[in-house]
Amino acid sequence: MPTGAAAKEPAFLVFSDLSKIGPYLTELRARGLAVLVVSQKRGSAMVQRGIELLGTPDHPFAAITDISLHDGADLSGIADRASRWAERYDIRGVLVGAEVYVEAGQLVCDLLGLPSAGWRASRVCRNKLLQRRYLREWSPTSVLVTAPEGGPMDRDEAEHLAAAYDGAFPAAVKPLDRESSIGVRTVGGPDDLAGIVAELEPGSRILVEERIRGREYNVDSLVVDGKPVVTLLTQKGTNEDATEFFVELIHTTPPDNLDERETGLIVEAQHGVVERLRFENGFAHAEYRITDDGRVVLMEIAARAPGDACLHLYHLASGQPVEPVLIDIAMGRPAEYAPEFRRRGRQIYFEHVPGILRDVTVDGLDGVTPRWLADTTGIWPELRPVDPHAPATLHELFVLKKRGDELLRITESSNRAVTAVFDVPIDGDIDAEEARIRRAVTVRTTPPGQPGNAS
Structure with a gap:
């Protein structure tokens, strides 16, 4: 630094949906880093509510030092904003938490000389065709x-x-x-x-x-300097059996339907994919199926952390949050994550009858009240692990749409409206707990202009 030059304030740049930024805000502020954010201009009810609350005192968003709203394709605008931030701040790392910003995040990392997934990984992970051609060995x-x-x-x-x-x-x-x-x-x-x-x-x-039939899993690798530090699996469930679509409705961490040999086959495939992509640093989030005859097939891969409550599930099941490790990797610091799963966590989304959302009610779950995020805070709260031997615990029941919103048939992820996150001891019956929760929760909708309709 030139003599007499003012020291720049250390900072960290996050590309994220506002609704999922909470754990990063907490960790970055604890490290004394100014938090710079690039997020969307428009989107779901949650996105819109978050934008409305920017600048609100006593809200978690008050921890954001500066924010710039851009569509993911606005590479010029994002690069310009990052350059201007870099004139004022000493940006120590960049983390991408939303799919639409994978290429923009890679561009900014390259511009500022910071650790990243790398150009091949970032570009291929953003294009389904390139994944099939680069990763032909593992693809349908x-x-x-x-x-x-x-x-x-x-x-x-x-x-x-x-x-x-x-x-x-x-x-x-x-x-x-x-x-x-x-x-x-x-x-x-x-x-x-x-x-x-x-x-x-x-x-x-x-x-x-x-069309590949078989059990499906999220397969997540934390990668440092091209080597997976750890690879974690989450069991998935979709609506494919009842519809022609593939919308994710269930996540379970750790899986309860894999043996050691099958796990090894999936991890081996993931490590081969990471190597082929020349994935450098960050989170390689992939989805695989394993068929009855042991064939492991890549569905898709992303150069970012998983969505939904997947990071929450890792934290609840192991007691160890992932976000601090992701921040360390983005800053080029030594990173370790060796979780011991003490509980089994699950996230479920509830089906609904299409119509106008009127209410979400709970009957038989003492102390559980739906948290209407799109009507209130616009941000997912942090979830706290419980004792490994604690009984089955429903951590949260979230409503992601506003009262009065029209709920459509679940043909894509954005149509989902109500979700629950819960866990049980590692040897507990998580299916029984899911059934109990589903029986207790009712999503009430009505056709426009008509009373009474529930699912």
Whole structure:
């Protein structure tokens, strides 16, 4: 530093949805770091509520030193803002907690010379087709279908394009230009596929690929200098058995349906994928299925921490939070995470009858009151682990929509409205606890203009 120059205040930059930023705020402020945030301009009810509360005294967001709202594709605006922050602050690390900011976060890390996932990992993780081509060894068979630029297709043209997929049915269809589970669905045969292709917007693209049946898991690796420090598994459940969609409705940590051999096969695949991507530093969050004959297949991978309550589940099940380790990795500091799972945690989302959300009621769970986040704080509170031998514990029942919002059929993650997070002793019956909670919770909706409807 030049003689006489004023020392810059140390800071840390987080790319995140406001609703999930709480644990990072707590840890960063405890370390004496100014918290800089890039977040979305618009979005879900939770996003909008968070934006409304920015600058509110005594709210957790008051710990944010400065915030800039950008769409994820606004690379120029984000790079400019980061450069101006760097003139004032000594930015020690950058952490990406939202999928839409993976490439922007990589750009800023490269600009400022900070640890990152690396260009190959960041770019490939943001593109479903690149994942299939770079990671062919672990991927299902897939083909790319591109709608012509000229306008609507007739049926013959749609059937011709759909015929590029010559694999087995049912098949899975994945739009290349959407996040999470949006637009991902099963098609039963060539006619159904041709119908979907016929509805494509000009120039839009989809992957049509082998439908893999098998148990599914989040597989999360904390990576330092290209080497996984630890790889953790979370069991998943979706609505695929009852619908043509693949929306995540259940997460369980640690899984209770894997043996040691199967776990080893999945971890081996994940480490191969991390190596192929030249993943440098951060959180490699992947999803795999394992078939009945032991085949391990990559569904997708992201260069960021998982969403939903997955980080909460690691904390509740092991007693050790992950966020401080992610911050250490982003700052280039030594990082260790070797959790011993003492409890089994689960997050569930509740089904609902489509309609106007009127209420969420609880009957038979003493002391449990739904927490209407989109109507109140707009931020997920931190959850505290309990004693390993404590009885089954329902930590929170969250409502993620506002009263009066229209609830749609659950065809994508953003349609989910009510969720519970709970845990049991590691040898407890978590399925029985889930059944008890589901029996107690009612999501009340009504058709517009009509009273009475519940699920």
